[in-house]
Amino acid sequence: MNQLRRVCLMGLATTLFSLVAFAQSPLPFYDGFDYADGSMLGGQGSWVDLNTGDTIVVTAGSLTYPGLAASTGNRVKFDAGGKDPAVRFDSTATGIVYYSFLMKVTNVGALSATGGYFAAFYNTSTGTTTGAPVWTRLNGTSFDIGVSLRISTPVTWSDGKTLDNTYFIVGAYRFVDGANNDSAYLWINPDASTFGQTPPAATIAAVNVAGTTDLASVVRFFLRQDATDKTPFLEVDEVRLGLTWASVTPASGSSHVAERVAGAIPDRLQLAQNFPNPFNPSTTIEFAVASTQLVTVKVHDMLGREVATLVDHTLNPGLYRTKWNAMDNPSGLYFYTVRAGNETLTRRMALVK
Numbered sequence: 417m418n419q420l421r422r423v424c425l426m427g428l429a430t431t432l433f434s435l436v437a438f439a440q441s442p443l444p445f446y447d448g449f450d451y452a453d454g455s456m457l458g459g460q461g462s463w464v465d466l467n468t469g470d471t472i473v474v475t476a477g478s479l480t481y482p483g484l485a486a487s488t489g490n491r492v493k494f495d496a497g498g499k500d501p502a503v504r505f506d507s508t509a510t511g512i513v514y515y516s517f518l519m520k521v522t523n524v525g526a527l528s529a530t531g532g533y534f535a536a537f538y539n540t541s542t543g544t545t546t547g548a549p550v551w552t553r554l555n556g557t558s559f560d561i562g563v564s565l566r567i568s569t570p571v572t573w574s575d576g577k578t579l580d581n582t583y584f585i586v587g588a589y590r591f592v593d594g595a596n597n598d599s600a601y602l603w604i605n606p607d608a609s610t611f612g613q614t615p616p617a618a619t620i621a622a623v624n625v626a627g628t629t630d631l632a633s634v635v636r637f638f639l640r641q642d643a644t645d646k647t648p649f650l651e652v653d654e655v656r657l658g659l660t661w662a663s664v665t666p667a668s669g670s671s672h673v674a675e676r677v678a679g680a681i682p683d684r685l686q687l688a689q690n691f692p693n694p695f696n697p698s699t700t701i702e703f704a705v706a707s708t709q710l711v712t713v714k715v716h717d718m719l720g721r722e723v724a725t726l727v728d729h730t731l732n733p734g735l736y737r738t739k740w741n742a743m744d745n746p747s748g749l750y751f752y753t754v755r756a757g758n759e760t761l762t763r764r765m766a767l768v769k
């Protein structure tokens with residue numbers, strides 16, 4: 417075990433008792449569902465099941481969307497009437513909080529014309545007051561997508577969506593000073609030119625109404641399999657949570673964003689030994705950043721030629737993870753280097769095919 421992982425595990429052990437129900441994921445959060453085909457989502461990564469019934473199941477293959485960062489792992493599939501898994505993250509009570517994901521409705525099933533919601537924020541670590549829920553409802557033989565501020569406030573709809581089509585959904589809950597005045601936004605297939613940049617105008621928006629309180633905070637994101645008349649047969653993938661538009665819409669190619677993982681923030685740049693090592697064809701590299709700055713992680717071969725850029729993004733202090741898939745590279749020794757400001761750290765790894 418390398419030093420970086422050992423430090424993180426020691427930190428984990430000291431706080432284990434407070435983490436029994438919900439491990440807290442730092443923002444930005446990303447999950448490409450890199451879990452075994454057929455496994456239950458609850459218990460994987462940071463996902464915790466909230467109730468009983470049919471599980472949400474991991475299914476082979478990813479949903480993808482043009483212009484968005486390449487998908488990883490698999491996807492999840494749900495068909496109504498089962499468990500709702502949730503992820504807990506850094507509590508947020510001001511500004512705007514985003515989620516994004518890819519969705520595909522494969523069959524409207526018994527979905528009704530009033531429909532129901534299938535994903536939203538929750539207000540506290542145990543509370544079930546929802547924020548910015550995403551809805552679907554039957555529309556002829558197809559469906560509509562909607563958003564509301566809370567489940568008890570009016571839904572705004574975007575009509576006429578297509579079965580078996582992958583939609584890129586970005587949602588947001590916006591805290592506004594004052595009572596009963598927060599707002600929710602939903603973008604459906606936002607223009608790829610905005611990915612990793614700043615948000616365009618939302619596709620639909622919803623506001624609060626008199627007599628319904630705003631959320632005091634946003635702490636969890638959940639996927640919901642409601643009754644068959646409320647949830648269609650649905651696939652979801654590439655879930656992202658963050659405080660900026662850029663963090664939930666990473667562009668393909670241009671911006672290599674690392675996955676942030678839980679762990680103590682270090683006082684200097686750190687680079688762990690990759691694992692597994694030797695490897696074939698992919699390996700994981702963990703590094704830790706002490707201050708907010710542009711960070712790159714690059715791979716060079718024995719001759720010093722750059723063969724891959726894994727990370728090229730401004731990162732906040734924290735522990736990060738990236739993967740290198742060397743499917744197209746020959747066996748040999750490679751060097752990986754993390755650079756942040758004037759500091760660089762390099763380690764060696766072996767690809768053995």
Ligand SMILES: [Ca+2]
Nearest residue numbers: 448478488490
């Ligand atoms: Ca995926």
Ligand SMILES: [Ca+2]
Nearest residue numbers: 592594598630
């Ligand atoms: Ca408010």
